[in-house]
Amino acid sequence: MAWTLAAAVADFTGRDVVGVECRGQRIAVYRIGESFFATSDTCPHQGASLSRGCIVDGLIECPAHFALFDIRTGTAEGGPTSRPIKTFATKVELDGIYVDLDA
Numbered sequence: 001m002a003w004t005l006a007a008a009v010a011d012f013t014g015r016d017v018v019g020v021e022c023r024g025q026r027i028a029v030y031r032i033g034e035s036f037f038a039t040s041d042t043c044p045h046q047g048a049s050l051s052r053g054c055i056v057d058g059l060i061e062c063p064a065h066f067a068l069f070d071i072r073t074g075t076a077e078g079g080p081t082s083r084p085i086k087t088f089a090t091k092v093e094l095d096g097i098y099v100d101l102d103a
């Protein structure tokens, strides 16, 4: 595993999803309760930024045409596409949120 610093816990003050660029990839990092998750930030339908969407019951809703994706598994759960999004393992160390982009 190659862990890359993606965000800080403090970035989630008042927010539950943050879009970042990590090693040339757009990543969406999510906070659900005390847990953090990461996926590709690009909707497989027409490329909208998922980090501009809303989290609803563990799903990220694309802001463009409202596709829904499971944040934990990446599976499409509704809307105009059945294509999944990529997910990444995360860990928290010293208030930094790290993602494994190589898994």
Ligand code: FES
Pocket: 043, 044, 045, 046, 047, 048, 062, 063, 064, 065, 066, 067, 079, 080
């Ligand atoms: S770009 Fe995301 S649903 Fe269309």
